[in-house]
Amino acid sequence: AQSVAQPEDQVNVAEGNPLTVKCTYSVSGNPYLFWYVQYPNRGLQFLLKYITGDNLVKGSYGFEAEFNKSQTSFHLKKPSALVSDSALYFCAVRDGSSNTGKLIFGQGTTLQVKP
């Protein structure tokens, strides 16, 4: 069965510092991996995805994520955090052998960036 784990409920960083939001996954086939962001009372916005190719994926708003097959991880990173990055972040996975677009989401990690 597919699953996603986000081990941290909340991550706190100071503005200007680098940030990392962790994600590990489990799928039976090749993984398709995604990060979404959710602002209060809003829907989810797509940030980036890994399907195949380069392990370092660049996405919206200066975010990037690194796919690590041996550690089954897909951590979200940003070199310099902004206060406006404060939001709820979701990692999601789809089994690449599946022929549907159904995504399985992690529990979410709240990112708090302090000025």
Add this chain to the structure above:
Amino acid sequence: NAGVMQNPRHLVRRRGQEARLRCSPMKGHSHVYWYRQLPEEGLKFMVYLQKENIIDESGMPKERFSAEFPKEGPSILRIQQVVRGDSAAYFCASSPLTSANTGELFFGEGSRLTVL
């Protein structure tokens, strides 16, 4: 381009009433997914539909919940005889046929159901 449109954005129902949530996918999208977000929890998959077909309803509760995506009109998630535990945000997402295999979903703003 209009995004995924959901209505109502907020819905209040008393226990035992029915709730109907509507979702119009992005133009050109033929795949619709419904997710539920309970307070302080992540998104749980409920159902995946294409026009006039339910493809995967493995996340739907066995009773009181149903979904449809007719040939014309929006997709509808229907909850009969609502209970307090149904209070949640219900999100609709869509994808075009061509990206279904890459799995990128486009989400609506959600419908927040409160059951009194």
